[in-house]
Amino acid sequence: MNYNIIFCKHMKIYINTLLFLLLSFTTACSQENSTDPPEATGNLRVAEAFPNLSFTRPVDLQHSGDNSDRLFVVEQRGVISVVQNDPSTTEKTEFLAIESKVDDSGNEEGLLGLAFHPNYESNGYFYVNYTAANPDRTVISRFSVSSSNPNQADADSELVLLQFDQPYSNHNGGQVSFGPDGYLYIAVGDGGSGGDPQENGQNRSTLLGSILRIDVDQQNEAVSYSIPDDNPFVGNTEGFREEIYAYGLRNPWRFSFDSSNGQLWTGDVGQNKYEEIDIIVKGGNYGWNAMEGFHCFNSSDCDEEALEMPVWEYDRSQGDVSVTGGFVYHGEELPELEGLYVYADFASGRIWSLDSNDPENPINTELLKAPFPISSFGIDQNQELYICGFDDKIYKLSNE
Ligand SMILES: [Ca+2]
Ligand SMILES: [Ca+2]
Ligand SMILES: [Ca+2]
Structure with a gap:
């Protein structure tokens, strides 16, 4: 046993915890000094969805699409819990536990995303x-539910679809979601460090800095997926990875599809100045690291031609640090949000709605400032919106 490695790993966890506490502390201070009401602006407030339950560093919330009204909460350490979608529930069941496979020693590492197959009910x-160690890498895998217990996955059923090296511990993307086309979309960050030192964002011969799209239902001879025929770089002769759907992204941690029109919305985390919201189009180049938001990055002049501009950006003047992409709301409980993109800032806890019906004049409205960091949003089978609080609780927006 190499105690040095274990010691270093624990030191790394310790340092990351300190950094996180520092970030939380800074956030708490800025909230105290704010003249805004701490929890509510307008009629909306945050309310605990499951007052009897806590989750350790929840980073994703999904439903299984089988009308069972269950919610699956992903904990960064490598655990997925399943709960019945009832606010009075006192029970959570461990659906999958893969801590031994997952490397969560870095603040942005761990089990980061979950997607149920569109035909989950039958297959x-x-x-x-998730991220794994030795070597540090991202892993995209398929698992199966147990044949005898719908609240239990078969931990031995892993089929690895895709793995790629991670040069630094941060910027690992995280989202996995099926699009309305039935293909699996995967968020991949630029690999990490700061400023994209390896220039992965503009390099289409790496998967880093992209949103990928693969077909998990057709297996190629060599790998357990195939490339959709109409992926934008299919058949290229320049060595571009054919999995890439869009590129020039820094860390598109969370994305989602608008269920009314299929538009793909993402929050792309910025470097030091601007956080951006993008609508992702096939083959689009979102500019990183030539641009951060609407601005040239590290230069006074950059070539904006052929780049996709954000729908919206915000700067960091009000204590915001890192965008958490959300959803275009189509639930029933909050009719005032119908058709609006709801998203947040991780550190400040501010939650906004964005109306981009007139793309030339998007209307961004602050809904409220939550008193906790916001790692992710999720929806249930009725498209009602949930919030993963990094205070280990799950919340809903409420107008009551
Ligand atoms: Ca990384
Ligand atoms: Ca790339
Ligand atoms: Ca951009």
Whole structure:
């Protein structure tokens, strides 16, 4: 046993915890100094969805699409819990536990995303996105539910679809989601460090800095997926990875599809100045690291031609640090949000709605400032919106 490695790993966890506490502390201070009401602006407030339950560093929330009204909460350490979607529930069941496979020693590492197959009810397949060590890498895998217990996955059923090296511990993307086309979309960050030192964002011969799209239902001879025929770089002769759907992204941690029109919305985390919201189009180049938001990055002049501009950006002047992409709301409980994109800032806890019906004049409205960091949003089978609080609780927006 190499105690040095274990010691270093624990030191790394300790340092990351300190950094996180520092970030939380800074957030708490800025909230105290704010003249805004701490919890509510307008009629909306945050309310605990499951007052009797806590989750350790929840980073994703999904439903299984089988009308069972269950919610699956992903904990960064490598655990997925399942709960019945009832606010009075006192029970959570461990659906999958893969801590031994997952490397969560870095603040942005761990089990980061979960997607249920569109035919989950019949095939029992679900997909995860996690980081692993030796070597540091991202793993995209399929698992199966147990044949005898719908609240238990078969931990031995892993089929690895895709792995790629991670040069630094941060910027690992995280989202995995099926699009309305039935293909699996995967968020991949630029690899990490700061400023994209390896220039992965603009390099289409790496998967880093992209949103990928693969077909998990057709297996190629060599790998357990195939490339959709109409992926934008299919058949290229320049060595571009054919999995790439869009590129020039820094860390598109969370994305989602608008269920009314299929538009793909993402929050792309910025470097030091601007956080951005993008609508992702096939083959689009979102500019990183030539641009950060609407601005040239590290230069006074950059070539904006052929780049996709954000729908919206915000700067960091009000204590915001890192965008958490959300959903275009189509639930029933909050009719005032119908058709609006709801998203947040991780550190400040501010939650906004964005109306981009007139793309030339998007209307961004602050809904409220939550008193906790916001790692992710999720929806249930009725498209009602949930919030993963990094205070280990799950919340809903409420107008009551
Ligand atoms: Ca990384
Ligand atoms: Ca790339
Ligand atoms: Ca951009």
